[in-house]
Amino acid sequence: MSIQDIGPAPQSFQLEEATVTNRNYRTVAWTGRYLQLTLMSIPPGEDIGLEAHPETDQFLRLDAGRGRVQMGPAEDQLDFEQEVEDGWAVMVPAGTWHNITNIGDEPMQVYAVYAPVHHAPGIVQKTADDAERDEESGADEPPQWSVQPEEQPEDEHA
Numbered sequence: 521m522s523i524q525d526i527g528p529a530p531q532s533f534q535l536e537e538a539t540v541t542n543r544n545y546r547t548v549a550w551t552g553r554y555l556q557l558t559l560m561s562i563p564p565g566e567d568i569g570l571e572a573h574p575e576t577d578q579f580l581r582l583d584a585g586r587g588r589v590q591m592g593p594a595e596d597q598l599d600f601e602q603e604v605e606d607g608w609a610v611m612v613p614a615g616t617w618h619n620i621t622n623i624g625d626e627p628m629q630v631y632a633v634y635a636p637v638h639h640a641p642g643i644v645q646k647t648a649d650d651a652e653r654d655e656e657s658g659a660d661e662p663p664q665w666s667v668q669p670e671e672q673p674e675d676e677h678a
Contacts, residue, residue: 548640560628577614580631589601595676
């Protein structure tokens with residue numbers, strides 16, 4: 521299934537099918553003025569990456585696979601831990617350090633909703649290394665037409 525991010529125009533598609541068939545680390549599926557939908561595929565034994573978004577709330581849902589969620593107030597204080605699988609939702613409050621590790625033997629298929637918008641519209645990142653490179657180069661920035669906090673502190677990564 522192919523999804524094209526058409527920006528803040530009305531959009532509709534079969535989300536579960538799009539999520540389970542996505543094979544990229546991250547595919548931005550829809551970008552609005554206030555929130556954004558991304559699809560993620562995390563290989564067995566790999567993770568999303570320990571990080572914190574100071575001004576961004578996140579909703580994640582697993583549509584396939586198994587994972588271990590870790591969250592907490594500091595990089596070295598991840599006092600929330602939960603095993604999750606198909607159908608589970610994870611809510612990450614802004615500023616919370618978080619990671620999800622694939623503990624299964626198949627790809628972990630996830631969709632994530634960010635508010636406010638967090639990534640470049642339509643960007644496709646095949647691997648976590650591609651995502652990191654795009655972030656470092658500035659290629660993965662929210663669009664100018666999205667509504668962002670007046671002061672946007674940098675994300676933190678472990």
